[in-house]
Structure formats: C-alpha cells, structure tokens
Amino acid sequence: MSNAETGVGDTPSSTSDAPPAADGHERGDSHDEQSGAAPDIAFTLGGSSENAAPSASAAVSPTPAPVPSASDAAMSPASDAASPVSGIVSPTSHDRSTHDRSTHDGAAVVAPGSPATTSAPGPDDAPADPEVYVQKLAHAIVDTVLPNAPADWQRLDMxxxxxVRSVSNVAFCTDDLDNITQVEVPRDAVELVQLLRAITVPLQDRAWWRVLLHHTGSDVVNIEYDYGDFRFDADELQPPEAYRADLETYPRDRVPVWLAAYMHHGDRQSRTAWQAVVQARVDRENGVGGVPLGLPDPQVLWARWTTVAAAAVAIGSENGPRIVGSAGLFEATDGSGSTLYLLPGNRAVLSGGRWDAPELEAAYNQDAELPNHYAGAPEWLANPILNQRAATGMLTFCYWWDGSGWYRGESPDPPGIGPAIPGVWTTGTVVDVVCAVLGEQASRPVVAELAEAAETHGVTADIVLRAFDIEGSETDLAGAMYQFALAGLTA
Known part of the structure; x- marks a missing residue:
C-alpha cells in the first residue's frame, strides 16, 4: 500500500509529474508525518481502489504471430506528438482488468487463411471522414472474429x-451470466489491425503499441489505443528487437522509460554472485564504502510491513504489501514497488524502484550513466535478494543492513523512495494507514495495540479479531493472522 496504490508511503518524497489515472484524477505523491500531510489511502474496505492507476494487464499472447507482408506495405512513419496522451483513452470503456485473468490468459490461435465474413476495407477505400473509415475497419475486425464466437455472446473484447514485426492477440466473449469464452482470432483480423494502425497513426501523430476493441452489438465499436505510458505485462510484450524496429519506422523523440529500459538495459543492474565478489574486493581496495542511512532496525520495519500487509489481506484488497516467506513484497499500481529480505546472520536488503525516478529518465532518454546502487556493497548482496527490477534495468534504490546499520551506494536517501515503500517508517503512520483502511468503525487504540504487539512478536488471535472484525463487513481474519504467523510475529 503506497501513495500511488494503497497509501502507506510515509517518507517525504519529491513532487513529480505523474500521468493521470484512468478516471482523470492526477496521482499524488504521499508525504509522511514529518511533512504534515496524512497518508494517501487509495484502497478501502472491500478491496476497491478509487484512485489507483490504470492496470497494465490484459491477456495478450506471449508468442507473437508474424506480421503479414501486405500489411507492412501499408505502414508509414510518424513522429511523436509533443503533448502527452493517456495510454488508455476511454475512461468509460470496459476495463480489461475486470475479468479474472485465469479465464482468458492463453494465447489466441491465429488461423492462417481464415476468411473474413465481411468485405474488409482497403487503404484506397478511405472516405473523406477518417473516423468513419476507422469505425468501418473496426467493424470489419469484429465481423472477422464473430463467426468463432458462441451463440449466446453479449460482449466481444479483443x-x-x-x-511492425509482430502481432500478438487475444479475444474473448462474455455472456449475460458473465461467463468468459476465449475466441479464435483469424489471420484476416490481424491484417486489418495492422491496417488500422497504419491509418490512425498519421491522425494521432504517434504510433500506438496496443489496441483494445470492445463490441456489444451496437453500431459503434469502442476503440482504445495504448501508447505505452504504462508498462505492459510480460505476456503482452513483443521482443526488444521488435520495438527497436518499430521505432525506426515510427520514431519518437522520447520513449517511455520502462520501454527504453526493456530495449536497452543490457543487464547493467544485474549483480551475479561472481560480480558481487569481484566488485566488493575492488571497492575495498579503492576505499569505497557504503553511505550510512538512518532507517529503523529491519526487524521493526518487518513488523510494520506485516501489520499493513495483514490489514490489506483482512479487507480483501489485491493491492498492498504481502509477506512471502522471508520476504516482504510490495507492488504499487503505478509501477513502483520494493522488497524487504531478512537474511540469516542479522542481515537485510531493502531494494526496489520508483516508476518516475529522474535518474531512469536521464539514463534511458538522455544517455546518462545509471547510478551504481551497489557501490560499497558486501559480497553477499547479489541478484537472488534484489528486487526484480534489477533484472529489467528499473532499480532505483538498494539499501543493505550488515548487522550494525543501514547503508547505500549511489541510491537516493529514503525521502526519495516514498512511493515505492509501504508506510513503515513510524508506528504512528502504520496506525493511521490501518485505521483509514478499516474505516470509521476502526478502534485506534486497538490498532495501536496490534502494531505494538507485532513489533514485540506478541500478536494473538484475540487482538487480530478485535482490530479487524468490523461489524457489517466480511473481513478475512484467518488470512490476516496468517501474515503475522508467516512473519514469525505471533506470541
């Protein structure tokens, strides 16, 4: 639960120009008690998230289908627009994250040579009104797929x-009982999508990388263009070389940082065990040591992380931190996130990344050097205990605890990482967050008692019941208690 997602970041953070959420609201950076602002709570009882950033998850085939050469011929270059455009441009359209991913996360099969059911428009058929032509194309795509739909379909989503090198796709139908059926996508539909891209790019001054089509049988097909403002899920991504080729055809002055990192990170933030040993030795020989940090003891951070995680589990929120073995995990909907690893021998590692960190923008769009987050790090700090962003070139901080104190390399101080961290810096912030999550019926004294019990390894089922059992709401008390038990904080 962070400023962007679950409202638990409580360190002061620098203000940034965050992209708007799908509902049109701007994302706000959170500030801690030191700055006088209350934590930004974006999830409520029942697991909703009013101000969460739009999800970047849609079921797209992980195995791209080759782009037909006939479609390639229709492509034409376009330059990037100066003004920002939201990746998901239709806030009223059906959200692609509302369906259970498990029901439609497979790849749609592209059947070569499948005939279209309608006469598809060609580039020379464009009328004077481009929007009319775009709708004609969209209907042709729908009509090509519909013969494969079940008879009782009510909604078609693609x-x-x-x-320019590849297309991957998925289509699924929903009936009036909200049952979801995956539908085969013929190759003709893929060719029409490439034509749609070739036609619409000149109208919009920049190329989109994903398109979502929604149809309910009306005269209008709802079209959403995604320009990559938010990171795609792994199963949606084309190979890096496909995006590099695409940018040669459709150049941009600026590429989204996550995509630039995907194409060009070159494992620069990876730290294998061998690299860790060699670099630690070089650092010692050159007198390079870690910079001390004033963070709470890792056991205290662990207890606070667990308390907020238990609250998220109790209310049924999919957002927020979690305890998984000896790791505390956190992923915000805006792309920020972190992990806290507790290690034997009184050691710990806290690492992660902010999606909007200025050093990433400088590195991937201005050819600056990435910070050396491991400068002065011990030889036991390596990939297995680093946040997964290190593997994608999106790590923006790394702190380690060696038994005597917290240290960093060229990472920013804690005030610069607020959006990527749950609200764990003070007990008071933890209490604020949990009470805000539970609502007006929450008992602040009882929640404070729970937070103190967690920090002293004295959590009991009774106190979890008193803290999280909210009248009129179905809270997951067993799940909340399990977080404390898994973290080793029970009496």
Missing part, C-alpha cells in the same frame, strides 16, 4: 499487441 486485445492486439502490435509492432
């Missing part, structure tokens, strides 16, 4: 991930 997602295409597109570059």
């Amino acid at each position: 997602v295409f991930s597109v570059t």
